Amino acid sequence: EPEVTQTPSHQVTQMGQEVILRCVPISNHLYFYWYRQILGQKVEFLVSFYNNEISEKSEIFDDQFSVERPDGSNFTLKIRSTKLEDSAMYFCASSAGTSNAQPQHFGDGTRLSIL
Amino acid sequence: GENVEQHPSTLSVQEGDSAVIKCTYSDSASNYFPWYKQELGKRPQLIIDIRSNVGEKKDQRIAVTLNKTAKHFSLHITETQPEDSAVYFCAAGTYKYIFGTGTRLKVLA
Numbered sequence: 001e002p003e004v005t006q007t008p009s010h011q012v013t014q015m016g017q018e019v020i021l022r023c024v025p026i027s028n029h030l031y032f033y034w035y036r037q038i039l040g041q042k043v044e045f046l047v048s049f050y051n052n053e054i055s056e057k058s059e060i061f062d063d064q065f066s067v068e069r070p071d072g073s074n075f076t077l078k079i080r081s082t083k084l085e086d087s088a089m090y091f092c093a094s095s096a097g098t099s100n101a102q103p104q105h106f107g108d109g110t111r112l113s114i115l
Numbered sequence: 116g117e118n119v120e121q122h123p124s125t126l127s128v129q130e131g132d133s134a135v136i137k138c139t140y141s142d143s144a145s146n147y148f149p150w151y152k153q154e155l156g157k158r159p160q161l162i163i164d165i166r167s168n169v170g171e172k173k174d175q176r177i178a179v180t181l182n183k184t185a186k187h188f189s190l191h192i193t194e195t196q197p198e199d200s201a202v203y204f205c206a207a208g209t210y211k212y213i214f215g216t217g218t219r220l221k222v223l224a
Contacts, residue, residue, distance in 0.1 A: 031210065043151075043159060043204060043214040056211055091158065099146035101166050104212065106158040 002026045006092050012113045013082055021077045021110045023092030033104060034067065034074045036060070043091065049075065053062035058094040079112075087114045117142040119207050121215030129223050134192045136218045138205035145207040148181060148188045153202045153217075162203075163190070177211065195222045 005024045013019045024033050034046040047057040049067055063079045075094075079086055089109045095102040118141045128134050140148075146167040151159035165172045165179045165188065172179050176195075181188040188207075192199055200222045206212035 031209065035212075035214075043206075043212075044218045045211045045213065047144075048211050058211075102211070103149060103161050103164055105161070106151075108158050 002103050004094055004102070005081075005094055006107035006110050008110060009108065010113070012115065015084055015114050016081050019079050019082055019112065021079075021090050021092075023075045023077070023107055024073050025075055025092065025094030026096070026105060027073070029057075029094035029096045029105075031095045031102070031104075032067075032069070033095075034077045035091045035093060035106075036088040037091065037109075038088045039049045046077075082112075082114045084114050087112060117213045119205060119213045119215040121205050121218060123218060124216065125219045127221045127223060128195050132196060134190075134195055134199070134220055134221060134222075136190045136203055136205065136209070136220075138188050138190075138215050139186055140188075140207035140213070142207065142213070143186070144209060145213075145223070146209055147207070148179070149206050149212065150177075150179060150190050151204045151206065151214075157218055159204060192220075195220075197222050197224050 010074045013105045032049040035043050037043045045058050048055045066078045068076050089111050091109045093104040095104045101113045120139045122137050149164040152162045153159045163177050163179050165181050176193045178191045202217045202219050204217050205215040
């Protein structure tokens with residue numbers, strides 16, 4: 001069964017540094033998402049991406065965050081100047097089709113630790 | 116703002132008993148309601164979903180009900196097994212999901 005893959009599995013970064021989290025969505029999917037989960041808390045929506053542009057973003061997704069689809073397979077999340085509170089598990093997800101009621105399939109996540 | 120409330124936060128049941136988790140959502144535009152199971156340190160895995168034009172859906176030991184008028188939906192697990200122990204999240208949405216706060220289910224052998 002096809003899967004969403006994310007790299008790296010764990011990223012440790014100094015506060016203030018830039019970090020890029022990478023995702024390869026399922027190949028025939030059209031919608032891409034980033035979520036984050038602070039340890040022990042719920043999963044929070046960050047951003048959705050469709051047709052090479054952001055379709056929706058949350059309040060968490062401020063100017064420090066950006067997303068990009070640099071080629072036909074990768075989908076990246078960049079945090080420009082990391083803060084301690086950015087420490088969390090970041091999940092990429094993708095879904096198929098043009099209907100808005102589609103299951104989202106999650107990757108294994110990247111655990112981001114800011115020191 | 117958009118919100119999904121989930122109860123209970125923890126639930127312990129004896130093996131073989133049923134477990135029920137309830138969610139309430141605020142955004143009337145939500146038309147899709149998935150349930151995810153998350154084991155410690157792993158990805159959320161979709162276990163069942165329901166769309167707004169359906170009131171109930173069942174898949175073996177798992178069922179979900181939706182009351183769109185009341186903005187309530189529930190997960191029912193029957194004949195629980197120790198491997199059902201995990202955190203369960205409900206979600207509501209369209210292009211994005213708003214997740215509930217999770218229910219830690221513990222099935223006691």
